[in-house]
Amino acid sequence: MLLERSRTSLPKALERMGTLQAQYAPSMYIGLWSRVEGFERDALTGALERRAVVQGTLMRSTIHLVSRADYWPLAVAIRDARRTRLLKSARDIPPAAKMAAAAERVRARLASESPLRRADMHDLLGRKSPVTNAVNAWLDLVRVPPSGTWERRRADLYAAAEDWLGPENTGYDEGVELLARRYLRGYGPASLRDLADWAGMPPKQIAPALERLKLRRFRSEDGEELIDLPRAPLPDPETPAPVRLLPVWDATLLVHARRTGILPEEHRSKVFNVKTPQSVNTFLVDGEVAGTWRFEKGRVRLSPFGRLPSSVRRELGTEAERLAELHA
Secondary structure, X not given: OOXXXXXXXXXXXXXXXXXXXXXXXXXXXXXXXXXXOOOOHHHHHHHHHHOOEEEEEOHHHOEEEEEHHXXXXXXXXXXXXXXXXHHXXXXXXXXXXXXXXXXXXXXXXHHHOOXXXXXXXXXXXXXXXXXXXXHHHXXXXXXXXXXXXXXXXXXXXXXXXXXXXXXXXXXHHHHHHHHHHHHHHHHOOEOHHHHHHHHOOOHHHHHHHHHHOOOEEEEOXXXXXXXXXXXXXXXXXXXXXXXXXXXXXXXXXXXXHHHHXXXXXXXXXXXXXXXXXXXXXXXXXOOEEEEEEEEEOOEEEEEEOOOOOHHHHHHHHHHHHHHHHHHO
């Protein structure tokens, strides 16, 4: 939806773009503003309050905003891979049995007190305990409003997903198939490795699902197999791309989306480095990152990486004014 903003509901927009990364609450709003025609801040806050969309720790153990319908399939699909990775790589994580016991303690607390503040979870499990940060791999938790919104950006209120959304309602195979479809709809054509990197799962766990799906198959310039959904649009390379302003953590810039070519490699170090691992606010010109932006003193200020034609500067100026209105 970066070529043309879409008139669609927020749940459908999230399903179409392959979910939305959401560590920093305003990024969700700006990411949808850049893709959904007529988007207003209150619309997303309202959708979170109505539980039509939800924030949870999902792919790559990262906070994502997803539709209500997508939450359980995605959570089930990545659950075992998340736990395995944590047990192997995270420091001082106790064995799975102890993590499951800690999850039961949180579940019991939530039965009498929900939502639960992060500070309360620290008190329950230990403020410096690694269990606190990892327990949501053994107990599906969602972040609930008013936390994690534009108005209250700190996402520190939690509820059990089964209480907030209803009981788990899908199986593992169905979950992995949906996960694959969501990624390909947002980022295809792509390789199995790209999909696995995005999901935070070993490729061998995803490959069987791809065999069950009806897919289009291509070969990249270097001979690697690429897959995509049937009848997925493939715009002509000469399709004009309008300017767009993107927030930090926009997933189109991450490694799993490198094949899209949105972030030229010459600019990657300007966007991702040790000082800005979360990336920076960027803008696109002709479908590629061409500079950064920041909001200060009521204005969106643009910092191009090079000279831009006057027509592009005017187009960027219009988008910048609209984004400043979103901040107001």
